[in-house]
Amino acid sequence: xxxxxxxxxxxxxxxxxxxxxxxxxxxxxxxxxxxxxxxxxxxxxxxxxxxxxxxxxxxxxxxxxxxxxxxxxxxxxxxxxxxxxxxxxxxxxxxxxxxxxxxxxxxxxxxxxxxxxxxxxxxxxxxxxxxxxxxxxxxxxxxxxxxxxxxxxxxxxxxxxxxxxxxxxxxxxxxxxxxxxxxxxxxxxxxxxxxxxxxxxxxxxxxxxxxxxxx
Amino acid sequence: xxxxxxxxxxxxxxxxxxxxxxxxxxxxxxxxxxxxxxxxxxxxxxxxxxxxxxxxxxxxxxxxxxxxxxxxxxxxxxxxxxxxxxxxxxxxxxxxxxxxxxxxxxxxxxxxxxxxxxxxxxxxxxxxxxxxxxxxxxxxxxxxxxxxxxxxxxxxxxxxxxxxxxxxxxxxxxxxxxxxxxxxxxxxxxxxxxxxxxxxxxxxxxxxxxxxxxx
Numbered sequence: 001x002x003x004x005x006x007x008x009x010x011x012x013x014x015x016x017x018x019x020x021x022x023x024x025x026x027x028x029x030x031x032x033x034x035x036x037x038x039x040x041x042x043x044x045x046x047x048x049x050x051x052x053x054x055x056x057x058x059x060x061x062x063x064x065x066x067x068x069x070x071x072x073x074x075x076x077x078x079x080x081x082x083x084x085x086x087x088x089x090x091x092x093x094x095x096x097x098x099x100x101x102x103x104x105x106x107x108x109x110x111x112x113x114x115x116x117x118x119x120x121x122x123x124x125x126x127x128x129x130x131x132x133x134x135x136x137x138x139x140x141x142x143x144x145x146x147x148x149x150x151x152x153x154x155x156x157x158x159x160x161x162x163x164x165x166x167x168x169x170x171x172x173x174x175x176x177x178x179x180x181x182x183x184x185x186x187x188x189x190x191x192x193x194x195x196x197x198x199x200x201x202x203x204x205x206x207x208x209x210x211x212x213x214x215x
Numbered sequence: 216x217x218x219x220x221x222x223x224x225x226x227x228x229x230x231x232x233x234x235x236x237x238x239x240x241x242x243x244x245x246x247x248x249x250x251x252x253x254x255x256x257x258x259x260x261x262x263x264x265x266x267x268x269x270x271x272x273x274x275x276x277x278x279x280x281x282x283x284x285x286x287x288x289x290x291x292x293x294x295x296x297x298x299x300x301x302x303x304x305x306x307x308x309x310x311x312x313x314x315x316x317x318x319x320x321x322x323x324x325x326x327x328x329x330x331x332x333x334x335x336x337x338x339x340x341x342x343x344x345x346x347x348x349x350x351x352x353x354x355x356x357x358x359x360x361x362x363x364x365x366x367x368x369x370x371x372x373x374x375x376x377x378x379x380x381x382x383x384x385x386x387x388x389x390x391x392x393x394x395x396x397x398x399x400x401x402x403x404x405x406x407x408x409x410x411x412x413x414x415x416x417x418x419x420x421x422x423x424x425x426x427x428x429x430x
Contacts, residue, residue, distance in 0.1 A: 047304070047305045048304050048305060048306060051310070073289035074287065074288035074289035074306060074314055077314055078306065078313065078314065087261075089262070089263050090261060090262045091263060091266060091293065092263065095266070095293045098293065099289055099292055099293065099314055
């Protein structure tokens with residue numbers, strides 16, 4: 001599937017945060033509440049296990065939602081998914097596109113306003129950490145809501161805010177111009193995924209970007 | 216380059232055993248002593264760093280030697296190399312071939328006589344651990360020289376013995392029928408790579424397989 005416009009809640013299905021066998025069910029629950037974009041991340045999984053996990057998530061979700069894979073371009077190219085999300089230590093965007101089918105979605109992580117303003121050849125950029133992340137401590141200084149607002153103003157593609165984002169921040173980040181809002185712990189480390197996902201989607205949908213950022 | 220016949224000394228350039236910036240020079244030294252097959256392994260490297268390392272090793276070696284990448288099919292498909300080596304937790308051989316150019320070399324790790332006898336679709340198989348490995352402790356019981364001999368007798372493709380192999384074992388493993396002999400620590404954890412590589416190549420070349428194994 002192409003990337004929705006706006007992206008909305010962007011659920012990172014992190015196999016180091018929730019056990020892999022629970023992720024497909026969690027994804028299905030989130031999709032039922034209106035989440036339309038998912039990224040599978042499994043830094044500690046083998047290639048074979050990651051391929052199996054992406055396949056299981058797609059089986060759970062069906063063809064509608066957008067499904068991306070973190071880092072592993074080979075898995076993204078072979079799995080029933082829509083593309084890949086790359087960090088600055090992963091394979092370059094242009095190289096990844098050579099292995100992916102035409103029209104595949106490629107996202108790229110940025111960590112400063114200057115980086116956000118560049119054309120990385122990606123279909124969207126991640127921008128963060130917005131807040132201090134507990135799931136993926138990066139050692140980077142949080143860029144804050146004001147940083148996100150500036151990034152959305154200069155980025156040539158839609159911006160997904162990421163890093164330590166909880167339910168309480170969704171509406172404000174959307175108002176700051178984010179097309180998407182990545183959530184990991186806030187969605188996965190909760191006793192009941194359904195009301196959390198529903199509240200996140202409501203928080204996003206109930207607001208419109210005020211600042212002219214690309215949405 | 217196609218796989219040499221026999222494979223001979225198969226040098227695993229492991230970035231967790233020797234610093235990545237020293238591996239290209241070590242590879243060049245080994246090639247000068249007659250090693251013709253190299254595998255770059257960097258389990259702890261990012262995709263971008265692994266791609267850079269494979270490229271640097273190829274730059275050092277030139278086009279002659281066979282150069283493979285461990286695990287990462289995407290890196291193997293994008294780097295100036297000849298193929299990939301896959302373990303049983305990595306992407307499946309047939310899936311990997313879909314991303315690699317025609318004629319790419321794909322190796323597959325086996326760990327029992329029964330596995331060695333199967334057609335995995337690979338161009339060669341690794342077989343081991345022959346001895347207890349210090350570089351890559353697998354938790355697996357060493358299969359020994361007799362195990363390697365049996366594997367060479369039943370395998371449909373050339374066999375590369377791997378796991379804890381030191382200089383002193385090269386000639387005997389070749390006599391047992393191994394087409395290739397993988398060495399990691401014995402080549403990399405030595406104060407001077409050159410005489411070690413030379414002795415390994417001599418140990419391999421000075422012997423012929425006695426037991427009718429595929430060579």
